[in-house]
Amino acid sequence: MRGIRFCSVVLAAVAAAAVASCADNPSSPAADETAFVSVTELDSTIVVDARYFGEHNFIGARINGYEAPKCLLTKDAAAALVEVQLELRPMGLGLKTYDCYRPQRAVDQFVSWAKDLGDTKMRAEFYPTVDKANLFRDGYIAEKSGHSRGSTLDLTIVALPPADQEQYHGGDPLRACTLPADQRFRDNSLDFGTGYDCFDPLAHTSSPAPSGSQRALRELLVNLMNEHGFKNLPEEWWHFTLKPEPFPSTYFDFPIR
Template sequence: MMRMRGPAPALRALIALAVAGAALVAAAPPAARAVSEPKAPEEFVALSSVDPTILHEMRYTAAHNFVGEPIDGYHRPVCIVTRPTARALRKAQRTLLRRGHSLKVYDCYRPQRAVDHFVRWAEDLGDERMKKEFYPQVDKSRLFADGYIAAKSGHSRGSTVDLTLVPLPAVKTRPYVPGEPLVPCHAPQSERFPDNSADMGTGFDCFDTLSHTEDPRIQGVQRANRQLLKDTLAGVGFVNLPEEWWHFTHKPELFPDTYFDFPVSRRSLS
């Protein structure tokens, strides 16, 4: 009887490797699933889909802000707000266009993870890379006590916006270069970082009492610009935060008690 030969040594080695590989695959844990991000309720929209003429300079998507880096949750430079807020902004924009101005938004809906990022930054007293521009006269240890940073933000409810006026035709704002020399946000407009907005007396997100909408030291054209912004928005249902000339909330809010955490991205919208 003829005796069957086993596989050649090289073939036996390949078989052994295949068996071992199969065992490793079988023993490996299942691949991690992609994290599913929360979605916005259907009442939220991109502002540009309601009024494409309103200008955008979404500061927290990039590094030109008081933290000095892109903020958690801002995946794209898109302004997301509740539908009534967007419609009210469209009405305000129509009024302002007739007066030779446009609205420009700096921030709109803000996810809770972004607010958490602000809190972590504020607790790190050693990180003062943007102090010279955004809080030159405020000790960083005072940011919570003075109300500049908080654990919750009305922006996370979807009806609050930070915005300004831009004279038309709008001049393009140059890009911020990380590490460039900083100028205090309360300096004369000609000295501050070039922004195409109307002169409001301070830059956006200036942690200073000069940012109070009715601060008596703000007079002339600067006061007139603040008043035009405030009056126009009040006429369509917005209420100004007295400590920040740029901060407005549309009333009544659709979600007065809910703080959302879906990311700022068109993918978040229904």
């Protein structure tokens, strides 16, 4: 039934795409790292676009703890993600990750940045309609993140093989993440209605504002991820957490190497 429901949407989207310790439960660094795996070691066809390793993110600089452009996840979460990829491949589609395990030091940097109301360097792209003073109130920034527990990730769907993606360089003109796909940053993702890390109600998974095909792609991603144990965060169509989590109360802080 899912294939019938989404077939036309997926085909149209494919065509368009041709466009160190934890805070709550300390553990040794060695134990932390051995509990994780790089997803591309399990499936090299999963695309990794490590946004926080570079400058194209809402802060506009590489984030603390990101020493390599990898997607690290707990072994359970990585194995489940590979199962999602196997379901997408027959459709000519695949997954692309934006962020996976996130060291606590990176979350601390986000919090410090959010408190500095004068730093709006990247506002024009990532939060064009939201007052930075409200990022905590509206739930976009928090002092703890599920990403630091190792089983949460941000991702999208791309056509296989992935189209070339625009390269961002510091100081490039910014384009609002809420613009139509052909006007915002030319990501090689299918069109889900907003860019990644878009602090805007339009990015809420069930927002009625996106087009029918954009809403259908969100539903496809949510359904596939749900089937393999991942639950979506309603405020972000790209954000999913494996349930149950292997480390539900552990916030790791080892760097991504």
